[in-house]
Amino acid sequence: MKKFDLESNTRIWEGWRKWVVMSISALFAAYCIWSTLYSVAGIEERLTAFLGCIIVLGYLNYPMNKKRVRVNALHWYDIVLMVAGASAFFYYCFEYKNLVMVLTSASKMNFWFTAVGVVGVLSLMELCRRCVGLPILCVVGGLLVYTFSIGLSLERVIYTLFYGTSGVMGTPINVCAKFIVVFTIFGAFLERTGISNFFINFNHYFFNFLFGKLFNS
Numbered sequence: 001m002k003k004f005d006l007e008s009n010t011r012i013w014e015g016w017r018k019w020v021v022m023s024i025s026a027l028f029a030a031y032c033i034w035s036t037l038y039s040v041a042g043i044e045e046r047l048t049a050f051l052g053c054i055i056v057l058g059y060l061n062y063p064m065n066k067k068r069v070r071v072n073a074l075h076w077y078d079i080v081l082m083v084a085g086a087s088a089f090f091y092y093c094f095e096y097k098n099l100v101m102v103l104t105s106a107s108k109m110n111f112w113f114t115a116v117g118v119v120g121v122l123s124l125m126e127l128c129r130r131c132v133g134l135p136i137l138c139v140v141g142g143l144l145v146y147t148f149s150i151g152l153s154l155e156r157v158i159y160t161l162f163y164g165t166s167g168v169m170g171t172p173i174n175v176c177a178k179f180i181v182v183f184t185i186f187g188a189f190l191e192r193t194g195i196s197n198f199f200i201n202f203n204h205y206f207f208n209f210l211f212g213k214l215f216n217s
Helices: 016-037 043-061 076-094 096-102 111-131 134-149 154-163 171-193 195-216
Strands: none
Touching (some): 043 111, 043 171, 076 111, 076 154, 111 134
């Protein structure tokens, strides 16, 4: 990333730690392909598992501040945020069948469900700040302030954002988990195997030959 993006704040992994992170990424890629092609789980289970994996990979690759990037450095607060955020989404994934029977509306929210949702949403917001920057977080914060200003309770907001399919598990994440990730993996496969260069060169020579024949005739 740093080779092509001067403002990139990705971590630098070397040695065996680099292979561990790469192995986790490869397992995530394999899971995404399996989930897209073969999984029969509900949409909530698939998306929460996907977001849990994103939390893990995100905090492994993006530090809190790009000025604090050191080789093989993972601070304690990064581990806390990563574990807490991923645990919130994985908890929803594995307990989905029980939650769907209990959380039928926002009025069923209790302290535990609210705490899990708050941790999941905040960890995801922090990861967005690290990946995209502060402006998107300001937009989200402004919308949340407006939401609370019109009288909605914290339980209702967390129920909508975390436990419903119109919040963090809405259409953008669904499209990302189902299509974008698979196309990205396929593109990386083409690049690493050299097939993409073959198609580019093939198209180049084919159109040169075609236009040469047309103009010469």
